[in-house]
Amino acid sequence: MEAKGGIITTRLxxxxxxxxxxxxxxxxxxxxxxxxxxxxxxHWEHGQRRPTEQALERLAGIYGMPLSxxxxxxxxxxxxxxxxxxDLVALLFRDAESGIDEAAQAGLRDFVAxxxxxxxxxxxxxxxxxxxxxxxxxxxxxFIGRDxxxxxxEEVRDWLRLGLGPVGDLTGxxxxxxxxxxxxxxxxxxxxxxxxxxxxxxxxxxCIAVNLQTTPGRQVFTIAHELAHALYHSQRDSQVVSYWxxxxxxxxxxxxxxxxxxxxxxxxxxxxxxxxxxxxxxxxDAVHLQRLYGVSYGMMLVRLLQAKxxxxxxxxxxxxxxxxxxxxxxxxxxxxxxxxQDPARWRLERFPRRFIRALTSVLREGRVSPASAAGLTGLTxxxxxxxxxxxxxxxxxxxxxxxREFAGVRQRIAAA
Numbered sequence: 001m002e003a004k005g006g007i008i009t010t011r012l013x014x015x016x017x018x019x020x021x022x023x024x025x026x027x028x029x030x031x032x033x034x035x036x037x038x039x040x041x042x043h044w045e046h047g048q049r050r051p052t053e054q055a056l057e058r059l060a061g062i063y064g065m066p067l068s069x070x071x072x073x074x075x076x077x078x079x080x081x082x083x084x085x086x087d088l089v090a091l092l093f094r095d096a097e098s099g100i101d102e103a104a105q106a107g108l109r110d111f112v113a114x115x116x117x118x119x120x121x122x123x124x125x126x127x128x129x130x131x132x133x134x135x136x137x138x139x140x141x142x143f144i145g146r147d148x149x150x151x152x153x154e155e156v157r158d159w160l161r162l163g164l165g166p167v168g169d170l171t172g173x174x175x176x177x178x179x180x181x182x183x184x185x186x187x188x189x190x191x192x193x194x195x196x197x198x199x200x201x202x203x204x205x206x207c208i209a210v211n212l213q214t215t216p217g218r219q220v221f222t223i224a225h226e227l228a229h230a231l232y233h234s235q236r237d238s239q240v241v242s243y244w245x246x247x248x249x250x251x252x253x254x255x256x257x258x259x260x261x262x263x264x265x266x267x268x269x270x271x272x273x274x275x276x277x278x279x280x281x282x283x284x285d286a287v288h289l290q291r292l293y294g295v296s297y298g299m300m301l302v303r304l305l306q307a308k309x310x311x312x313x314x315x316x317x318x319x320x321x322x323x324x325x326x327x328x329x330x331x332x333x334x335x336x337x338x339x340x341q342d343p344a345r346w347r348l349e350r351f352p353r354r355f356i357r358a359l360t361s362v363l364r365e366g367r368v369s370p371a372s373a374a375g376l377t378g379l380t381x382x383x384x385x386x387x388x389x390x391x392x393x394x395x396x397x398x399x400x401x402x403x404r405e406f407a408g409v410r411q412r413i414a415a416a
Contacts, residue, residue, distance in 0.1 A: 011073045012047070012050065013045045013048075014045070015070070015071075015077070016044055016045050016051070016070075018077055019059070019063045019077055020045070022063070022077060025062075025102050025106050026102060027041045027042055029102055029103045029106045029185075030059070030062065030106070032343045033058070033106055033107065034058055034059075034378060035343050035345075035346065035378065036055075036344070054378055056071060057371075057374070057375020058375065058378050061109070061110060061117070062106055062113065064089065064109055088115075088116075088199065088201070089108060092112070092197060092239050095240060096108075096241040100193070100241075100243065101187055103185060103186065103187035104193045106185075107184040107187070108186070108194070108209070110184045110185075111184050111197065111199070111209040114184075114376070115182070115204055118204060118358075118376075119201065121355070121358055121359065121362065122204070122358060123203075124362055124367055125361065129178075129354060131178045131203075131204050132177060132178035132179050132205050132206045133200075133205040134205075135206075137156065137231045139233075144249070149257050150264075152232070152260075153257055153260035153261040153264065154264065156261060157264070160173055160177060164270065165267050165270075165271070166267075166271075166293045167261075167294070170220055170223055170262075172353065174223070175354055179205075180201075180207040180208065181207075181210060181352055182210070182350065182351065183219070185213050186209070186212075186213065187211065187213060193211065193243065194241055194242065195210075195222045195225070195242050196208060196211060196223070196226045196242050197209040197226065197239065197240065197241045198229040198233075198239060199238070206230040206234065208227065210222050210223055212341065212343055213343060215338055216294075216338060217290075217295050217297065217298075217338075218296055220262065220295055221296060224262050225257075226242065226254075227261070228254035228257040229242075229250065259299065259306075262293065262299070263299070263300065268289070268293075268303060269309065271289060271293075275288060279310070280304050280309050281314055283323070283326050284330060286300055286310075286323075287323055287327050287330060287332075289304070290327075291327060291332050297321070298319075347379065348377075351377065
């Protein structure tokens with residue numbers, strides 16, 4: 001039996017290697033997408049280790065094929081055959097033109113595969129969801145000057161009830177508005193990689209992909225940038241891929257709009273006054289305001305310059321600062337991702353909160369198997385159990401019942 005199992009593992013490894021080669025992806029890219037080491041991917045492909053069911057589910061999504069086909073050792077691997085989501089991936093690739101690297105290509109496939117699986121999950125819910133399918137805003141030709149962009153950013157802030165202060169949890173705000181935010185590895189090299197993408201999914205509506213291999217501040221800007229595409233360009237385009245160096249009219253609009261949306265000039269002036277900063281002259285002042293708004297240091301300098309709170313000479317001087325080190329010295333909590341980005345650190349945080357709530361619901365009801373749920377998320381048994389844990393109670397009958405139900409769910413997860 002062991003010999004037979006070893007042969008099967010070897011054949012499966014060769015099949016995984018062939019599927020990866022067919023997509024022209026490296027082992028490093030697969031490791032980044034799954035949050036595992038390249039050595040482990042190599043062990044899988046050489047038959048030295050067998051992937052878990054959830055890893056196989058994720059691999060099938062990345063390679064654009066059903067899991068049943070990926071693990072069928074006697075079936076031919078598809079070449080250019082149509083697979084679920086293939087048309088959406090093709091649209092994204094076409095919009096990205098021809099310069100994106102293999103990491104970005106794999107990340108976009110991961111994005112579409114997740115959206116299709118999420119849409120399947122939503123269809124199993126008794127409680128309806130309300131994704132944002134159509135933008136309540138529009139843009140007319142000729143109305144893209146700086147004052148127009150500022151006004152449009154204020155209109156969206158009013159719609160989201162944000163006022164003029166810091167946005168705070170932008171991902172949560174947009175999740176509540178019915179816009180799906182998903183983080184995936186799109187490449188470390190932004191000269192050839194992708195910062196983000198917008199896709200008007202046929203079942204989920206407006207969806208945004210964010211490159212989790214960029215800094216937290218850059219991710220916030222990317223979300224705002226893609227939001228501009230979703231709200232103002234979705235009438236003409238069902239998809240937009242954003243990458244470094246793309247400077248068409250839509251990209252310039254989205255950049256300017258994101259700055260006005262994240263850091264409104266009037267709000268910035270009020271914040272500066274509240275901190276007693278009449279004019280920013282030191283790195284400390286700039287970092288205080290940057291941390292307040294939760295944006296990148298570079299973006300804050302630009303907004304201060306535009307608000308005439310920073311002199312051009314001081315701007316050039318402060319650009320060379322080390323803002324993360326300054327923030328740490330000032331006593332701010334520093335996210336490890338600010339120093340170095342690592343896809344393996346992202347677990348539940350990469351998924352939309354509506355997705356997590358939906359997944360929790362169908363798991364509790366037993367309508368989705370733990371193995372399938374793990375395949376969607378790549379979570380470990382312990383993480384799945386933590387996700388399913390009920391709130392702590394005071395020992396009343398309802399909380400005792402919840403604890404019993406949770407114990408049953410945990411057993412199912414562990415047995416999967």
